[in-house]
Amino acid sequence: MPVSQAKVKSVLSGDTLVLASVNDPEQERILSLAFVSAPRLRREGDEPFAFHSRDFLRRMTVGKVIQFTILYTIPTGAKRDYGCVYLQSGDILPEASVAAGWVKLRDDAQRKDDGDESRELLEKLASEEEKARSGSLGLWAAQGTDVQTTYDIPDTKAFAEQWMGKPVDSIVEKVITGDRMIIRLMLSPTEHVQTLIVVAGIRAPSTKRTNPADGKEQPAEAFGQEAHQFVEQRLTQRTVKVDVLGVTPQGGLVCSVIHPNGSIAEFLLRAGLARCVDFHSTMLGGAMSTLRKAEKDARDSQQGLFRGLTQKKSKAGESDATITRVQTADTIYLRDKSGEEKRASMSSIRQPKPTDPKQAPFQADAKEFVRKKLIGKHVKVAIDGKKEANEGFEARDVVSINLNDHNVALQIVEAGYASVIRHRRDDEDRSPIYDDLLAAEAAAQAEQKGMWASKPSAAKTYQDYSENLQKAKIQSSVLSRQKRIPAIVDFVKGGSRFTILIPRENAKLTFVLSGIRAPRSARNANEKSEPFGQEAHDFANRRCMQRDVEVDVETTDKVGGFIGSLYVNRENFARLLVEEGLANVHAYSAEQSGNANELFAAEERAKAAKKGMWHDYDPSMEEGVADLSIAAEPTTNGHEDTSAPVKKDYRDVTVTHIDPTTMHLKLQMVGPSTTAALATLMSSFASYHRSPPTSEKALPNPPKTGDLVSARFSEDGEWYRGRVRRNDRDAKKADVVFLDYGNSESIPWSELRALNPQFSLQKLKAQAVDAGLSYLQFPTSKEYLDDAVRLIQDISEGRQLVASVDFEEKEGGTLWVTLFDADKEGGEEESINAEIVDEGMAMVGRKLKAWEVRRGKGKILEGLRKREEGAKEGKRGMWEYGDISED
Secondary structure (H helix, E strand, O other), rough: OOEEEEEEEEEEEEOOEEEOOOOOOOOOOEEEEEEOOOOOOOOOOOOOOOOHHHHHHHHHHOOOOOEEEEEEEEEEOOOOOEEEEOOOOEEEEEHHHHHHHEEEEEEOHHOOOOOOOHHHHHHEEEEEEEHHOOOOHHOOOOOOOOOOEOOOOOOEEEEEEHHHHOOEEEEEEEEEOOOEEEEEEEOOOOOEEEEEEEEEEEEEOOOEEEEEOOOEEEEEOHHHHHHHHHHHHOOOOOEEEEEEEEEOOOOEEEEEEEEEEEEEEHHHHHHOOEEEEHHHHHHHHOHHHHHHHHHHHHHOOOOOOOOOOOOOOOOOEEEEEEEEEEOOOOOEEEEEEOOOEEEEEEOOOOOOOOOOOOOHHHHHHHHHHHHHOOOOOEEEEEEEEEEEEEEOOOOOEEEEEEEEEEHHHHHHHHHHOOEEOOOOOOOOOOOOOOHHHHHHHHHHOOOOHHHOOOOOOOOOOEEOOOOOHHHHHHHHHHOOOOOOOHHHHHHOOOOOOOOEEEHHHHHEEEEEEEEEEEEOOOOOOOOOOOHHHHHHHHHHHHHOOOOEEEEEEEEEEEOEEEEEEEEOOOOEEHHHHHHHHOOOOOHHHHHHHHHHHHHHHHHHHHHHHHHHHHOOOOOOOOOOOOOOOOOOOOOOOOOOOOOOOOOOOEEEEEEEEEEOOOOOEEEEEEHHHHHHHHHHHHHHHHHHHHHHOOOOOOOOOOOOOOOOOEOOOOOOOOEEEEEEEEEEEEEEEEEEEEEEOOEEEEEEEEEEOOOHHHHHHOOOOOOEEHHHEEEEEOOOOOHHHHHHHHHHHHOOOOOOOEEEEEOOOOOOOOEEEEEOOOOOOOOOOOOOOHHHOOOOOOOOOOOOOHHHHHHHHHHHHHHHHHHHHHHHHOOOOHHHHOOOOOO
């Protein structure tokens, strides 16, 4: 008999196979095994052993190329061929099936064919059947395990929850499309569920189908047939692992289908026969990134659906920028290195919708969350796409923002203050961590964070105390008694005029800087700015807009504005404006505010540098102003000014720390009261900390910048009073400045304790006083600075010195001193300052301050300059390679 060849596509029952042509898979035929019959699988209930019989044949044949012969054909009804199958393993069917006991000889087998070959086969089959019967194999077993198959799942959601995270051995019964198939889930040896599932993470194009509503045929989508064949050839009646992940909105199961070689979804995507879908991202979690990479590979190589697709330009890398303003929770203003400012939206997220009554109340909280996190921070920005101009909005970039290597959009979504945009399938202008955003949104919703909470917190309302003079005066009397009040700059009206919010008072104020006058900027297109008015306004915007600040309120103006000082990062902003030449000092109000010295000194620096409004400043044109250069002394009407005698202020001190970057010293005052008080405090402090830590000693929360703490110094293991200067939450460490000695150290949180009130600064103020060495200018080279530090340490270590306090800064309290060794003889010119100059570790300041000129005239400056010349000639210290001041 002729022998044919085919590939086994599927098995209908233990005695029937569906064969496909090896060269043309579309050509199919059904072949039944000759002379035998097997129990049938039926929807209304399987015959006994039907599944096991079919599974025996399925495992032997599906997906394999076989040879077969036709022994006879029954023409009645559906024409069906009966024959024998020859496997590459050497097994022959139906002999192997009969020997295993999974099929029986048909009752009419003797009448099918009377040829010699058939009679010989029948005799073999009868012999094998007798052996199987006597051995109780297969169908001949005394009792078997009946398989109960369910075809309908009443509650797919409950089913998914029950089996989630439990991979199930399954058989792919039929492939409908590339992403849909009928699966037999083998929940246990006796319990099976057969149902339609959706492959997670992908959408494959549809195949040709007939609409049941009107009977019209709908053509296949492009590559629909190819996707169907791709899956069918690899999975039909194959054993796979199925992970149940969730349900579709229509109630279908969403599953990952894992072939022994891997996920079918990944293979489909890599072949370009499917696209990723976002709806299943939260179900797949981290596995979604693998699918997206597979899709990208197909896109890059233009496989399948992506054939002929125009490739987009690769996105630029990260750039540095500063956040200058937060407009909403998803839109910010960036300033790049060139100083250009532009508006940008964060990729793939949306602020609480103003049109949604449930989300709208959270807009202010969301904006404040982003403001606190980003304003003024230096960030890394990557452009992911562009939003085209529409509805009156200009075009803007869509960006990913990273702060300290953390994606900010992800943090906002995690906090529940933004939702994730559902992009169109072809929209590639999306966040590179889009799947993480979707997962974070789902987690925030489950935990009812932020705008997903059942109800919003009470809205914060601010009362405008500047709307009339009477309200302003009443509130001013309250605020003027407080110092350094925390506030937020809500709007910048000009260089020296702001709208500020004081959250703890629920107050909104118009705030005007005292002691200065900044030029006005134009309020509209028809106005003209005063010279440098716009520059002052822009400077204030850059440094203050939406920043956390501190304010001291002094009084009110005639229209309800509050006048006072504003501090940004603990710096007086009025001084910064004056120093940049963008404001001048108003003498009377400066004296009233108490900041006159600081402001006048800043103005002198701006004049000397010819900054801003002083760009064409000529000192000789200003009457009555003393020449403060080294070459000339202050005069009055051509005579030396003797009206202000120099006061002498000598104090006994010890040097406890030297800052190697600023060359400022930390001094402790030596005296009967201060020395004894510090010794007593440190003795009590040590006794207090010897006992084990208790709840009242432990830190109640992670420390914050500015907190006063007890800190253990690593070198001696003793405890000292300190202030947290910086905090590293990832490493759980804090930079602590020791208040009584001035040095600092990075200390683990475990080595910090709450500062007991009995050791507070009210009991004994910080004993380390900041000081600078008068008249000296140190080199910028680290090598020479290190040499200078070592010299001062050698001179001062373990010794009591005398400090002549030449000047005390009102802002910050820094002392400018000349140090003397009490054991050395000599006048004022024989100082430690002079010794430092003599060793070439510093030079005489090239831009001396006014008080330095006044106090140093005569012997002091003359002596210092002589020592500097001597150091140059001796090529000591910084002068070792010649005169560095010539250029």
